[in-house]
Structures are given as C-alpha cells and as structure tokens.
Amino acid sequence: MEKKVRVRFAPSPTGGLHLGGVRTVLYNYLFAKQHGGDFVLRIEDTDQNRYVPGAEEYIFECLKWVGLEPDESPLHGGPYAPYRQSERKEMYRQYAEQLVKQGNAYYAFDTPAELEAMREKFRTEENPSPQYNHSLRGRMRNSLTMSEDEVSRLLKEGTPHVIRIKMPENETLTFTDIIRGEVHFNSSLVDDKVLLKADGMPTYHLAVVIDDYSMKITHAFRGEEWLPSAPVHLLLWKYLGWEQEMPQWAHFPLILKPDGHGKLSKRDGDRLGFPVFAMNWKDPRNEELTHGFRELGFLPEAFINMLAVLGWNDGTEQELFSLEELVNKFSLENVHKGGAKFNYEKAKWFNHEWIKKLPVDRWQSTVRKEFEKNGIIIKDEEKFIRVLELVKDRCTLLTDFFTQASFFFKAPEALDVASVKPKWNEDKSMFFDILSEKLTTLEEWNATAIEALFKETATEKGIKMGELQLPFRIMLVGGKFGPTVFDIAALIGKEETIARIRKGLSDIGL
Numbered sequence: 001m002e003k004k005v006r007v008r009f010a011p012s013p014t015g016g017l018h019l020g021g022v023r024t025v026l027y028n029y030l031f032a033k034q035h036g037g038d039f040v041l042r043i044e045d046t047d048q049n050r051y052v053p054g055a056e057e058y059i060f061e062c063l064k065w066v067g068l069e070p071d072e073s074p075l076h077g078g079p080y081a082p083y084r085q086s087e088r089k090e091m092y093r094q095y096a097e098q099l100v101k102q103g104n105a106y107y108a109f110d111t112p113a114e115l116e117a118m119r120e121k122f123r124t125e126e127n128p129s130p131q132y133n134h135s136l137r138g139r140m141r142n143s144l145t146m147s148e149d150e151v152s153r154l155l156k157e158g159t160p161h162v163i164r165i166k167m168p169e170n171e172t173l174t175f176t177d178i179i180r181g182e183v184h185f186n187s188s189l190v191d192d193k194v195l196l197k198a199d200g201m202p203t204y205h206l207a208v209v210i211d212d213y214s215m216k217i218t219h220a221f222r223g224e225e226w227l228p229s230a231p232v233h234l235l236l237w238k239y240l241g242w243e244q245e246m247p248q249w250a251h252f253p254l255i256l257k258p259d260g261h262g263k264l265s266k267r268d269g270d271r272l273g274f275p276v277f278a279m280n281w282k283d284p285r286n287e288e289l290t291h292g293f294r295e296l297g298f299l300p301e302a303f304i305n306m307l308a309v310l311g312w313n314d315g316t317e318q319e320l321f322s323l324e325e326l327v328n329k330f331s332l333e334n335v336h337k338g339g340a341k342f343n344y345e346k347a348k349w350f351n352h353e354w355i356k357k358l359p360v361d362r363w364q365s366t367v368r369k370e371f372e373k374n375g376i377i378i379k380d381e382e383k384f385i386r387v388l389e390l391v392k393d394r395c396t397l398l399t400d401f402f403t404q405a406s407f408f409f410k411a412p413e414a415l416d417v418a419s420v421k422p423k424w425n426e427d428k429s430m431f432f433d434i435l436s437e438k439l440t441t442l443e444e445w446n447a448t449a450i451e452a453l454f455k456e457t458a459t460e461k462g463i464k465m466g467e468l469q470l471p472f473r474i475m476l477v478g479g480k481f482g483p484t485v486f487d488i489a490a491l492i493g494k495e496e497t498i499a500r501i502r503k504g505l506s507d508i509g510l
C-alpha cells in the first residue's frame with residue numbers, strides 16, 4: 001500500500017518569516033494537498049541561545065494570514081504530539097547513546113578553551129578554521145582517544161560532554177534529490193557534527209532525523225542552504241537503521257537579490273525599500289521593526305501567487321494562479337534548480353492584478369480598517385463599495401485606497417490651488433458661482449445629469465470644458481488625481497459638492 005504523504009515545515013523560532021520561508025511552506029502545502037496528505041508544522045527550538053520570544057506566535061499568525069494552515073502543529077495538536085522539539089528532549093538521548101554504542105558516534109569532553117586552542121594550533125593559510133574532523137579527532141579529548149575507564153569515570157562524575165558523529169573517511173555519500181537528481185558528497189569534507197549538546201539537548205541534525213522518522217514524514221522539503229547538512233542526515237538515517245523510511249528530499253533554490261548576486265536578505269530590503277518579511281516583525285532583542293508585505297497592503301492571494309512563481313512555473317506563460325489552481329498544477333519537477341531573482345515591481349504587479357480580480361468583499365474590511373486608522377469612519381457601506389469599485393484600477397497596494405479615495409468621505413484639507421491659479425480669471429470664478437447655484441436645483445443627482453449641467457453652463461459662459469475640469473477636480477479632490485469628476489460629484493452628493501465648490505472659490509480667490 002502507498003504510504004500516506006506527510007510533509008513538514010520545521011522552522012526554528014529565531015525571528016520573523018522571510019519570504020523564502022513562506023515559499024517553503026507553500027510548496028510543502030501544495031504538495032500535501034495535491035496528494036491528499038498531511039502538512040505538519042514542527043517547531044525546532046533546540047538551540048536555546050537563538051530562541052526569540054514571539055517568533056512562534058508570529059509564524060502561526062503568518063500561516064493564518066496566507067491561508068496555509070498546518071494539519072498538525074503545537075497549536076493544532078495531532079497524533080504525533082508534542083510538535084515542539086524542546087518538549088521532546090527526553091527521547092533524543094537514547095538514540096545518541098545507541099550511536100555511541102554502535103561506534104558511529106563518540107563522547108567528547110573538550111572544553112571551549114581546548115577547542116579554541118585546537119583551532120589556533122592547526123590554523124594554516126589553506127585552512128583558516130580547522131574543524132573537529134577525522135584528521136583532528138585523534139588529538140582531542142574524546143572516547144576515541146581515552147581509555148574506557150577514564151571515559152566512565154568522567155561520565156560518572158558528570159563532566160560536561162557532547163556526543164559527536166564519527167564521520168567516515170573518504171566515503172561517497174549519495175542521495176537523489178527530487179529537484180537536483182543525484183547529489184554526491186565526500187564524507188571526509190564534513191566535520192564531526194555535535195549531535196547531543198552538553199545541556200542534553202539534541203542539535204538540529206539529530207533531532208531532525210529522529211523527528212522526521214517518528215512523525216512518519218515521507219517527503220522533506222527545505223531550502224538549499226540545508227544541502228551541506230544532508231550527508232550527516234543520510235548517515236544518521238543509515239546508522240539508526242531507518243534507511244528504508246528516509247523521506248524523499250527536495251532542496252529548493254534560493255531567492256536571490258534583484259540583481260541576482262547572492263541570497264536576498266533583510267538588508268537588501270532595507271536598502272532597496274521593499275519588505276522581505278511576510279508581516280511586520282519587531283525583533284524583541286533590539287526593538288527593530290522590519291516591515292512586512294501584509295502591512296504594506298499586499299493581499300495574501302497575491303503574495304502566495306508571487307511566491308509560487310518565484311522558482312516554479314507550469315510550463316506555460318500563465319502567471320496568475322489561485323491557491324486552488326496551484327494545488328492542481330504544482331509539481332516539484334517544474335521547480336527550477338537555479339535561484340530565483342526577487343523583483344519587487346513584479347510583486348506589486350501581482351497585487352494590482354489580484355485587487356482587480358477578487359470581489360471587493362474579499363479586501364473591503366482591510367481597507368476599512370486602514371481608513372479608520374486614519375480617522376475616517378465609514379457609515380454608508382453601499383457608498384463605500386461603489387467608491388472602492390470606482391478607484392480599484394488605480395490602486396496597487398491596499399494602502400493606496402486611502403490616498404485614492406479618502407476625499408469621498410472627507411473634504412480635502414488643502415487644495416492644490418497652485419495648479420489652477422495661473423489660468424484663473426473672473427469668468428471661471430463666475431462659472432463656478434453659477435454652477436453651484438444651478439446644482440442646488442438639479443433634481444436628478446447622477447454623473448450624467450451633473451455633466452450635462454456643467455456643459456450647458458460652460459457653453460453659456462463661452463469657456464471650454466477642458467479649462468474647467470481641472471479646477472473642478474481640485475475643488476472636489478484637492479489634487480490632480482482620481483476618477484472622472486462627475487462620478488466623484490455624484491458620489492459625494494449635492495450638498496457636499498456645492499460646499500466644496502464654495503470652499504474652492506474662496507481658497508483660489510482672484
């Protein structure tokens with residue numbers, strides 16, 4: 001019987017989610033849903049020094065925002081709980097001890113000072129940071145170099161120690177990556193990684209293998225930066241006797257800086273003025289705020305779509321995909337091997353397309369909150385929707401709606417009179433005077449009727465329509481933007497239109 005597909009996203013709670021992390025979530029999610037499988041979220045918090053309070057909550061909130069929620073997690077529970085590695089601490093040691101017994105790992109008692117002395121002593125120009133490996137372990141204080149009696153004595157006395165993997169010399173280790181095909185490593189190039197730390201916590205290497213095994217993970221997808229760790233993991237799967245159960249691996253390409261040179265970092269975002277985090281993240285260690293896509297006004301649909309095609313396509317020219325379509329069309333075989341350049345302008349293009357594509361009610365409440373934050377309380381829901389429909393083509397980010405539409409609900413504070421003044425004259429002033437009078441008696445209040453009256457008055461005064469529309473816009477909107485002036489007047493209503501003309505006339509003066 002085919003095994004049920006089970007994938008996992010295994011973040012370390014060391015900070016907010018970078019867009020590369022969300023893309024890993026997305027590809028995991030798509031694969032799981034496509035195969036009717038389970039998507040597990042496991043918190044890898046064994047490195048207590050790097051633990052950042054709030055990071056775990058951030059991850060959950062982020063997955064909720066993008067709509068990629070796990071089936072099992074510390075928050076959602078599940079049959080393989082606990083899903084937080086720090087809560088599984090007790091189960092790791094036995095496996096590390098088993099490896100020592102088998103001769104695949106050893107106790108190492110070297111103190112930090114001794115490790116430093118080793119690095120000093122063996123440092124050469126070709127090898128500036130010597131590693132604890134097959135060539136040096138014979139000179140260090142470990143169970144390979146010490147007598148059995150001494151080792152037991154040290155252990156009995158509770159001497160601080162770690163357990164290290166004993167990497168074999170000159171073996172070629174191979175596995176087949178779903179995206180890259182066969183990948184080979186020379187075991188001599190890998191150091192004897194610590195598996196169990198002095199505090200009894202496993203390192204990532206040991207914990208990831210034990211948990212992927214015990215949580216019955218069938219496919220493990222992660223970023224390319226983890227590829228160098230693969231030989232250690234391969235050996236652990238083998239030494240623990242679980243080789244047959246090893247998940248199929250896929251290592252996703254990096255997300256690159258816009259110029260393609262190197263991995264995209266938070267610093268690139270700061271330097272070039274775009275977010276690299278999914279949501280705002282405030283690092284509690286230094287209170288520094290990193291801006292996120294959500295707060296900048298991105299729709300989750302657009303964010304997901306943009307990430308999906310950052311390193312994948314379906315083999316056609318299609319760029320816009322809904323989550324449902326992605327679940328149907330995604331395939332790991334079409335994930336590119338090379339890194340994908342991040343392009344912020346393209347990210348915004350996706351957002352603009354999704355604003356136009358989705359029904360207003362999908363994002364209306366986000367925009368309403370933005371208005372409220374800026375002091376505008378929406379009372380007339382119907383008018384609000386009509387306004388949003390009218391201006392949505394002009395908005396790239398959800399935050400643009402405030403600039404593009406606040407004047408529908410609140411008269412502009414300052415008018416750009418400078419753009420009207422040079423061509424202003426008494427005739428124009430009179431025109432608006434008469435217009436405001438006539439508007440009071442206009443029975444039908446709609447764009448067509450207002451435009452007809454405007455035209456008729458302009459003809460009477462012998463002024464070209466083109467000369468009058470700009471001042472009208474400045475009076476209603478405050479600046480040179482927005483949809484057709486007659487649509488604006490229709491929506492803001494008779495009284496307000498007349499009031500703004502009067503205020504405009506007095507601001508422009510003569």
Ligand code: GLU
Binds near residue numbers: 010204208
């Ligand atoms: N804890 C690792 C991380 O923070 C997980 C790597 C993996 O998926 O194996 O990315």
